[in-house]
Amino acid sequence: MSREHRDPDCIFCKIVHGEIPSARVLETEHAVAFLDVNPVNKGHVLIVPRAHHRQVAELPDALAAHAGSLLPRLVRAVHAATGSDGSNVIVNSGRAAGQTIDHCHWHIIPRFFNDPVDWPWPHAEYLGDEIGQMAFRISRELVEPPLDE
Numbered sequence: 001m002s003r004e005h006r007d008p009d010c011i012f013c014k015i016v017h018g019e020i021p022s023a024r025v026l027e028t029e030h031a032v033a034f035l036d037v038n039p040v041n042k043g044h045v046l047i048v049p050r051a052h053h054r055q056v057a058e059l060p061d062a063l064a065a066h067a068g069s070l071l072p073r074l075v076r077a078v079h080a081a082t083g084s085d086g087s088n089v090i091v092n093s094g095r096a097a098g099q100t101i102d103h104c105h106w107h108i109i110p111r112f113f114n115d116p117v118d119w120p121w122p123h124a125e126y127l128g129d130e131i132g133q134m135a136f137r138i139s140r141e142l143v144e145p146p147l148d149e
């Protein structure tokens, strides 16, 4: 991994490079999965690409695809190990979305019927053609090519 893919002040870079401890459950050439030390529910796993990219929008497609490819197996393992009834698989991207560590990562949070987690989020409504206009504005932006490593 090249130097620019590492941030010396990043706690997840330090974990990836074995400089601070973590309870690892899976390692690949490009990603590490370990337990969140302050879990929403016990068994809460983080999937962290080895390369330092701050947010999901900055992640090369191939790295996002690799991290995503680990999800089904990890979700099955968390379910089998915890006896969960379901799970939330989420990425917080940016402070406004609750991201606190600026090294892109996925959360796998085991969920239980009647657990105290505050979910679902509130939902808004579109008025008139707002939904069509929003779909147009987003699809228009997708002409941009994918990011390369």
Ligand code: AMP
Pocket: 011, 022, 035, 036, 037, 038, 039, 046, 091, 092, 098, 099, 100, 101, 102
């Ligand atoms: P986020 O708020 O999406 O950036 O998630 C960061 C997560 O990292 C939080 O859920 C923290 O509990 C977790 N976390 C922080 N420090 C560590 C650490 N040293 N080892 C494992 N998980 C950590």
Ligand code: ZN
Pocket: 006, 007, 010, 011, 012, 013, 014, 051, 052, 053, 102, 103
């Ligand atoms: Zn990092």
